[in-house]
Amino acid sequence: MTPDTRDSRPTLAVWKFASCDGCQLSLLDCEDELLALAGAVRIAHFTEMSRTSLPGPYDISLVEGSITTPDDALRIQEVRASSRHLVTIGACATAGGVQGLRNFAASGEYAGLVYAHPEYLRTLDTSTPISAHVKVDFELHGCPIDRGQLLEVLTAFLAGRRPVVPGHSVCQECKSRGTVCLVVRDATSCLGPVTRSGCGALCPSLGRGCFGCFGPSDSANTASLSRQLAEHGASDLELARLFRTFNANAPEFLHQSVALGAASPGRDRTTSESGAGS
Amino acid sequence: MSTTTPPPSEVSLRRGDVVRLWPEGLDGLIGVLRDMGYDVKGPTVRDGAIVPGRLDGAHDLPVGWRDEQSPGRYAVHWANDELAFSWAVGPGSWKAEFFPAAQVQWHAERHGDTYRFNESVESLRPLAIVGARPCELAALDVLDRVLRDGALPDPRYVARRDGAFVVVVECARPASTCFCSSMGAGPGIEGGFDLALTELSDADGHRYLVRIGSERGALAIARVDHEQGLDVDRAARVIQLDASVVGMTRQLETDGLAELLVRNQENPRWLDVAERCLSCANCTLVCPTCFCSDVHDTTDVTGAVTRNRTWSSCFDLDHSFLHGGPVRASSSSRYRQWMTHKLSTWWDQFDTSGCVGCGRCITWCPVGIDITDEAKAIGRSDRALAVGRSR
Ligand code: SF4
Ligand code: SF4
Ligand code: SF4
Ligand code: SF4
Ligand code: SF4
Numbered sequence: 001m002t003p004d005t006r007d008s009r010p011t012l013a014v015w016k017f018a019s020c021d022g023c024q025l026s027l028l029d030c031e032d033e034l035l036a037l038a039g040a041v042r043i044a045h046f047t048e049m050s051r052t053s054l055p056g057p058y059d060i061s062l063v064e065g066s067i068t069t070p071d072d073a074l075r076i077q078e079v080r081a082s083s084r085h086l087v088t089i090g091a092c093a094t095a096g097g098v099q100g101l102r103n104f105a106a107s108g109e110y111a112g113l114v115y116a117h118p119e120y121l122r123t124l125d126t127s128t129p130i131s132a133h134v135k136v137d138f139e140l141h142g143c144p145i146d147r148g149q150l151l152e153v154l155t156a157f158l159a160g161r162r163p164v165v166p167g168h169s170v171c172q173e174c175k176s177r178g179t180v181c182l183v184v185r186d187a188t189s190c191l192g193p194v195t196r197s198g199c200g201a202l203c204p205s206l207g208r209g210c211f212g213c214f215g216p217s218d219s220a221n222t223a224s225l226s227r228q229l230a231e232h233g234a235s236d237l238e239l240a241r242l243f244r245t246f247n248a249n250a251p252e253f254l255h256q257s258v259a260l261g262a263a264s265p266g267r268d269r270t271t272s273e274s275g276a277g278s
Numbered sequence: 279m280s281t282t283t284p285p286p287s288e289v290s291l292r293r294g295d296v297v298r299l300w301p302e303g304l305d306g307l308i309g310v311l312r313d314m315g316y317d318v319k320g321p322t323v324r325d326g327a328i329v330p331g332r333l334d335g336a337h338d339l340p341v342g343w344r345d346e347q348s349p350g351r352y353a354v355h356w357a358n359d360e361l362a363f364s365w366a367v368g369p370g371s372w373k374a375e376f377f378p379a380a381q382v383q384w385h386a387e388r389h390g391d392t393y394r395f396n397e398s399v400e401s402l403r404p405l406a407i408v409g410a411r412p413c414e415l416a417a418l419d420v421l422d423r424v425l426r427d428g429a430l431p432d433p434r435y436v437a438r439r440d441g442a443f444v445v446v447v448e449c450a451r452p453a454s455t456c457f458c459s460s461m462g463a464g465p466g467i468e469g470g471f472d473l474a475l476t477e478l479s480d481a482d483g484h485r486y487l488v489r490i491g492s493e494r495g496a497l498a499i500a501r502v503d504h505e506q507g508l509d510v511d512r513a514a515r516v517i518q519l520d521a522s523v524v525g526m527t528r529q530l531e532t533d534g535l536a537e538l539l540v541r542n543q544e545n546p547r548w549l550d551v552a553e554r555c556l557s558c559a560n561c562t563l564v565c566p567t568c569f570c571s572d573v574h575d576t577t578d579v580t581g582a583v584t585r586n587r588t589w590s591s592c593f594d595l596d597h598s599f600l601h602g603g604p605v606r607a608s609s610s611s612r613y614r615q616w617m618t619h620k621l622s623t624w625w626d627q628f629d630t631s632g633c634v635g636c637g638r639c640i641t642w643c644p645v646g647i648d649i650t651d652e653a654k655a656i657g658r659s660d661r662a663l664a665v666g667r668s669r
Contacts, residue, residue: 033579040579152576159577168559168594171644175563176379176589180327180369183644184352193558193644218595219557219609228350228645 010059013045015079017065017072022144023090024048024064029147056082066092066127080134088130091143091246100127100249104263143213143246146198167218169193170210173201187232194220215247222256236260291496296507299486305336306502316406329370347453350646360484363477366453367636371566376438380588388581404441413636415470416463417566423628424569446471450518452526455637460530463634465522476515487511530650536622547659552610554645559591561639
């Protein structure tokens with residue numbers, strides 16, 4: 001494919017940092033809408049879809065993944081410099097992801113467990129969100145993100161309007177779809193009341209408490225929810241673990257897991273013993 | 279049990295009449311309503327709760343089920359008897375039928391430089407509800423004032439509501455969270471229905487006392503096996519309702535309540551509830567009268583525009599978002615908005631209380647915040663502050 005310099009469509013680039021690719025794949029999952037989208041934008045860089053990579057600048061960059069290596073810390077600066085709008089997608093890019101658990105322990109020990117020759121690795125001690133490095137124009141949460149929300153964000157940016165992506169709780173999605181509340185009915189540990197909507201209350205609708213994949217809602221009272229779930233029988237360790245998954249480093253979840261006795265960031269770098277983060 | 283009722287054509291029933299129905303008659307009534315073209319819905323047991331669902335016959339009702347409710351807790355259990363209405367309202371309300379959680383208002387396709395709009399109101403089969411509770415009818419009456427009788431009626435609400443046939447069933451077993459008697463919304467009901475049933479079960483058998491509230495209600499009953507209403511049934515109804523009222527331990531003192539809340543907007547008690555409140559919005563979404571919604575336009579890549587209306591809540595930050603940020607940023611201000619609107623400013627707006635005392639917001643609050651307790655606490659604090667001021 002030879003780039004057509006007269007093509008006036010806005011350009012879209014998709015970038016990957018430390019991540020599992022699940023969020024980028026949400027874009028390919030938009031089967032019905034993908035063709036229409038491909039007609040409206042020029043996909044300039046998206047290695048999951050095509051080897052072609054057009055030079056920047058790009059109108060919209062979608063960034064997946066967290067920053068975990070010195071090289072990536074430099075690369076994200078380049079991406080930012082060549083992007084008009086930079087949108088981060090997924091828990092890794094917005095909160096450091098599940099790999100952010102290294103922030104609570106000695107990452108060198110993990111590396112020793114996983115790799116035969118960890119001495120070849122050049123990594124940072126932490127996994128940090130993109131917003132800790134560069135200015136981000138919009139954050140789309142989720143692990144993985146919801147493809148409907150992704151399309152909404154893209155079409156909103158194309159039309160120059162504000163995306164309709166509410167910051168309220170998962171509970172509102174439960175109630176809207178008529179799912180019976182698991183906390184009230186079964187005393188299940190559910191993070192829905194403090195978690196941002198977007199998944200359509202997927203887990204509660206299948207009888208599982210919310211894991212908090214979409215990170216904290218815009219007014220998360222994690223202390224009150226923890227008190228109530230403890231009254232329902234959950235131990236501090238169970239609750240701390242609940243807050244320590246994909247969004248462990250999102251401030252509200254981090255604060256609550258530490259309040260429940262889990263290791264603080266940085267504190268236990270030399271030992272992998274204590275706390276739910278280890 | 280079946281009787282010597284004359285064939286339907288010879289019966290002339292009218293509004294105000296009282297008849298007796300055996301359980302088979304209730305099943306027959308559901309069939310007749312279906313034959314009359316209604317989409318018949320009512321309480322059903324699903325996912326461990328009593329919630330609105332489709333009724334093919336009386337066997338779809340919660341026959342033999344009981345509920346247990348307390349602040350932040352709910353359970354149903356199987357009591358293995360013939361009673362179909364021995365429970366109080368569950369998490370779902372009939373609001374969702376008339377004012378759905380999400381509804382397209384219009385859709386516009388782009389044709390060159392112009393847009394072609396489609397804002398048609400979907401025509402649905404008329405709805406018949408069999409087994410609404412008195413507080414639920416009271417709640418629909420409140421919603422009517424907001425969505426039907428105001429300056430800007432909602433055409434979709436009006437279309438669905440005006441055609442609806444309602445069979446209400448009085449309450450013999452209020453939940454611990456019910457306080458409708460304080461709000462004048464239950465457990466009995468005197469009007470506003472097509473048919474009102476009272477389920478009776480004693481030495482005279484398991485049966486229903488039916489009061490006919492409309493001409494179409496009379497037409498429907500005329501087509502099912504029924505008997506003359508008897509004084510023993512009327513007497514049994516009164517005794518049963520008295521027992522329901524006496525059994526309703528939760529209460530709300532409504533005298534002076536509207537003024538109390540208005541003069542206590544700066545009461546420190548709001549900070550106490552904010553400590554516990556999750557701002558999760560469950561209370562507002564289960565409330566059968568809360569009507570807040572959000573309207574937003576979305577576009578797709580072809581340029582087509584859709585205007586959606588979705589449920590919203592004053593616990594949302596976006597609910598009070600003006601240029602620059604939300605007006606009610608703190609959760610104390612949001613809880614205060616909810617309670618003040620329900621129990622006080624609703625009167626100014628719609629000349630009625632915004633609360634019918636159904637107790638849903640109490641049961642379905644994940645942390646069990648109780649609007650009646652909070653009102654009492656504001657009252658106590660108000661008295662303490664008044665004493666302080668007079669010293
Ligand atoms: S199940 Fe969880 S997310 Fe759903 S309403 Fe209950 S607490 Fe909220
Ligand atoms: S405020 Fe609570 S008790 Fe009153 S009608 Fe609403 S949900 Fe029912
Ligand atoms: S209480 Fe809140 S959600 Fe309910 S109608 Fe009033 S402002 Fe709307
Ligand atoms: S609030 Fe009253 S009318 Fe409603 S379910 Fe309870 S007892 Fe019945
Ligand atoms: S009062 Fe309860 S249900 Fe309502 S927003 Fe607060 S925590 Fe949620």
